[in-house]
Amino acid sequence: MIEKVLEEFKNRFGAEGDIRCYFAPGRVNLIGEHTDYNGGHVFPCALSMGNYAVARKRDDRKVRWFNMTYPDNGVKVLEIDSFAPNDNGLWYDYQAGVIWALKENGHEIPSGYDMVMLSTMPAGSGLSASASIEEIPAVICKDLFDLPIDMVECAKLGQYSENNYNGMNCGIMDQFASAMGKKDCAIFLDTATLEYDYVPLNLKDEKIVITNSKVKHQLAGSAYNDRRRESEEALKDLQTVVQIASLGELDEEGFEKHKDAIGNEINKKRAKHAVYENQRTIHAVEALKKGDLEAFGKLMNESHVSLRDDYEVSCPELDVLAEEAWKIDGVIGSRMTGGGFGGCTVSIVKSDRVDAFKETISKNYKERTGLDCEFYIADAGDGAGRIG
């Protein structure tokens, strides 16, 4: 894949000089949804799908960027000092945002750079194509300009720019997974402290199957910001009766004891999800470490129900995919993954049942929604960085 991007770069911008290659992955979250801005735990892994890029330093303060995935956008020629927050949400806005964020956080960028990139993942499908796009300029700038930042900092910069440049109030999970992924592992991340643990997936007879509902989660931004506000309101109410800094500090018992402090019924449901989902994530990782995949799968199913009923971020198509998966023999667990309102489900399926799974889901999904879904076998990969 990178050869194709390199060739395009050389044809477009010339073959001379110090040309370098990079990759930043998307992610799939196995459990722990909408917990990352509530001080809870998440459990994502980086994918082998993502964005490839080739770049070379320039002598002036311009960038020339070309995205082979969106050739109609042509070459974007931009001045790095002119970047200003906006909500256009195009691929180069996510990249400009990171360069702006570097500056805002005290990192001097000495020059611009030429870049060609290519995506190998579906956009708008809840697999964090945007985080992958953000980690590309983060690793390019880190490497080309020898910036004194580590990969956790790259993740934080991606989140900072998405929050403050692109107007999406996301948590840290996606950028962290893209920056910090590790082959064959998922990352058990405590978003309150950013402490993390790589947990080997050790799936001998099972596969992680991602099913794309093909419903784009385009309108998710405003609903996402609403959920975040509702969770914060619930936290404020709870803080009148219990000393906590985030919903992640409560367990099930603590929540049941104090929940009546939350005045608004909708906010109460949101907080319930955040608390229970965080606990499910902790229990799920314990189960996985013990090799109890059945328990892990059951918690995935419960996660979906909670996202559907209490957090209300699913959609009919994702519900159909999860419900149909639950009926199939050999499915250990299945749930929506990512922000919701469209996008993908993630399922753990016995390897010898994957074909049957695909066939049955395709047929029943089409029958019930009129839509065609798409499948990817997740291959947990390494995080963003230079690859050549």
Ligand code: GLA
């Ligand atoms: C989106 C956000 C993440 C996270 C998930 C939900 O992917 O970018 O920070 O909140 O939704 O778990």
